[in-house]
Amino acid sequence: MKQTMTLIPTLRETPADAEIKSHQLLLRAGFMRQNSSGVYSFMPLGIRVLQKIETIVREEMENAGAVELLMPALQQAEFWQESGRWYSYGPELMRLKDRNNREFALGATHEEVITSLVRDEVKSYKRLPLTVYQIQTKFRDEKRPRFGLLRGREFIMKDAYSFHANQESLDEVYQRLFTAYTNIFTRCGVDFRAVIADSGAMGGKDTHEFMVLSEVGEDTIAYSDTSDYAANVEMAPVILTKERSTETENPLEKIETPGQKTIEDVASFLNVSQQQCIKTLLFKVDDKYVAVLVRGDHEVNDIKLKNFYDAGSVELASPAETQEILGCPVGSLGPVGLKEVEILADQEVEFLVNAVTGANEEDFHYINVNPNRDFEVSQYTDLRFIQEGDVSPDGEGTIKFAKGIEVGHVFKLGTRYSEAMNAVYLDENGRSQPMIMGCYGIGVSRTLAAVAEQFNDDKGLLWPANLAPYQVHLIPVNMKDDTQAAVAEELYQDLKAQGLAVLMDDRKERAGVKFADSDLIGIPVRVTVGKKAADGILEVKIRKTGEVLEVNKAELAETLKGLL
Template sequence: MKQSKTFIPTMRETPTDTEIASHQLLLRAGYIRQHASGIYHLLPLAKKVIRKIEAVIQEEMEKLEAVELAMPIMQSSSLLEQTGRWSTSEKELFKVQDHNGRQFAVGPSQEELITSLISAEVNSYKKLPLTVFQIASKFIDEQRPRHGLLRSREDIVKDAYSFHTSNESLQMKYDEMRQAYANIFARLNLQVREVVSLGDGMNQEPVHQFFSISDAGEEIIAYSDSSSYAATIETAEVNIDYKKSTELQKEIEQVDTKDLRTIKEVAAFLNVPSSKIIKTLIVKTEDGLVAVLIRGDHELNMEKLRSVVSSSKIEMASEEEVATILSCNVGSIGPVKLPIDLKVYADNAVASIVNGICGANINDVHLVNVNAERDYAVDQYADLRIIQEGDPSPDGKGTIRFAKGIDVGRVSKLGTIYSEALNASYVNEEGKEQPFVTGSYRIYISRIFSALVEQFNDANGIKWPKKLAPYDIHLLTINMNDEVQKQLSEELYHLLTSYRYNLLHDDRDERAGVKFSDADLIGLPIRLVVGKRASEGMIEVKFRDTGETVEWQKEEITEKLQSYFRE
């Protein structure tokens, strides 16, 4: 491709409203342009890279005998109403209405759509298991679009769905998909960690999620520095045998703590570590209010608490709700003499506190030398806190470290959630109708595209791996008005295209500095420069990944290129 004939609008300056490398470089190198907040044009270079990513995914899906199809972008509201997502996902949905007043959602995800289709066409166990997938744009009304394609309103997504007669069959496909995803990311040279995380939407079961480790990520990953263990901080278990102090219990005392509002302030005033303080929180569940005790240097994990109290919805109680059971402000709550009917849950670490400090349930007063069983009761101890960096790894190997990650894929067991809601069933061997057992498997292609740029770049631009670059070779002619340079460039262009190399030929009438700068920004693996030594048949060669520059004779170009691309 002649660079003068294609569309690569590079930029000299970094846009002021960009924060991360991939967003900046994809704009500057002419891969994307913003249309509106969170909505982007994918320009020719971007399309070439994304097609290569899609090809890898398609190959791995076909190895699993998954079949590709295309589903409508618009979904009837009636399907989403049956599962409840029309109202529960209202903030995320783009909704439209046709001239007859019928309502539709613009492609958020396809669980309802594919389940309805398979239910209408597959009626016997003999046709199962079945796995289908598509690659298409997904639309979510992201409240705060940011970081370019990493948090946008339109994503290119591969979503696959499998249909089974049993959980055992689903588990087999689930494990195959996890391995396929590992293969995909390895082939893409993208460094990822597989973690256990929480389900979303209607699916609250744990899922396996894949994160590209990057400072541009918004999710915190807890991982072991000595094993493969990794999880989101919401799901990471805390596995610590807390040692209880052997100090003797002391008499309880009241202390005036007026104007002290935080754990840090109370700890400093009493000259004790935060770990001696018992933080009491009032939480609202589906069955009413409960009290939760957490050590002062720890944070409550709401998802762990939700599981322990068996409530699908939990949230911190408001000041008004607290006032209905206690006559003090939120900062003065403590576990001593709570209402008898208020159930008390405590994190495991609280059980080890001896002569602790807590609110007195009196404004601006704290209690010192508080002890469990003697001064307050706990209905249940459990792992209720967020894991911290430096904690021992839950698998017993190494220490927990934190890293940021970009969500690039996930595999989920949906079970019969959608099939039961949509009355989607098949006839089993006994002639009885049974709901499909289903799985969902998603890869975020446009995020992978950005995550690769986050991983492969330097101060001058992008550094694409050989197999993903939009072109194999960047051929630069320094002076297109020089007949010798022009002739040698044309010879190289025709020779290398005959060898099946995909070339981008910078034949523009631009200064050499502009061409070099644009080449570094675009980031093709190898650059061939035809310049002053063209009359000698000498070509300057630059390797983008290392920055190394050498010279090759025209006659040895094909042999050396074959060796380079075989590596």
């Protein structure tokens, strides 16, 4: 492609509202443009990268036995009403009415449509399992669209759905797609982790998120520094490695702590470590109040608490609620003498000897508090967030934290949709059974941004060879020089004929402008046609390393193929 024929609107300045590298560079290098908040046009360079990702996704999905189809964006409300999500999805689901006043949703996801389709067409166990996928535009009216393609309102996803007659079949396909996803992100060249994720209200057992590691990620990953263990920080269990202190238990003592409310205040005032304190928090778990104890330097993990009680909702009680129920301020809570509510404690609280707690009375704390001697709890269990430095839950290595951009998700849905929408099949015995389902998503346009976020330097983008919009950037330094123009044209035709994807900068711009644009765009290899072109010598530069070679015209194609 010649640059005078296409549209690559590069920008010198960083757009003011673009906060992160990928957003800034994809705009500056002319890969995309915003239409309205969270809605973008993919410019000619952008769609080429998008299509390369799509090709990789298609190949790996086909290898995994998934079959492509294409469902509509315009989805009748009835489907969403059947699943119940018409009412629960909230304002993220964009809705409209047609000319006959019938309600529709714009597809935010396609569980309802595919469940309806398969329900109508598959009636027997003989037609199962079935795994289908599509690459389709999705619409979600995000409250705060941001970070360019990372959180948009119209975006491209690959979504797949599998249908099964038994759990083993789901497990097998789940594993196959897990492998496909690993292949896809490996081929995209990104540094990623498959992370154990929260199955939430879906009741599924297995669910993994595929996270591209990046400081701008919205999720925190806890991973082992030596094994391949990785989990969403909310999901990582803490394993017990310490033992109870052998220190002698001293007599319980109540002391005055005027004005000391936080763990930091109290520890400092009493000159003890925060690890020696017990933090007491009042939670509302569904309709019941529970006091939760963790060590002073630990944080309660709501999800573990929610899962412990198999609860629908968990929230911290307000100061007013706390005052009303326990008769004291939030900063003075403690388990000693607490009779009003059930007490639940993190497993590590039991190991404390001579700890510090609130006395359920303003300006007073207990010291020398000993679990089981001074208070009883209904259970000690894992209730806290894992921390950096903890032992990895698989027993291998130490936990570190990283931020991640979620680019994929594999999920065992179970019968959530098939039961709600009556997607049943007849089993070998002629009995009607709900289909068991899995769903599997990849954010295609988000992956493009995640790649851009990982591959850039201070001059611009650095595309991995198999995602680059073109393989070779051919730059005649001076298009007004007839020799250079002719050599460039000859090379352009020749390299194309040899199967290389070439972008040629045939603009009559200054060399400095061309080189700066070229660095910004980030095609892996640049061929400069300059003054030595008359002697058949060209300069080849590797964008990533800056390495420069002089190459004879006759050897150019082979050299480039070797480099790519």
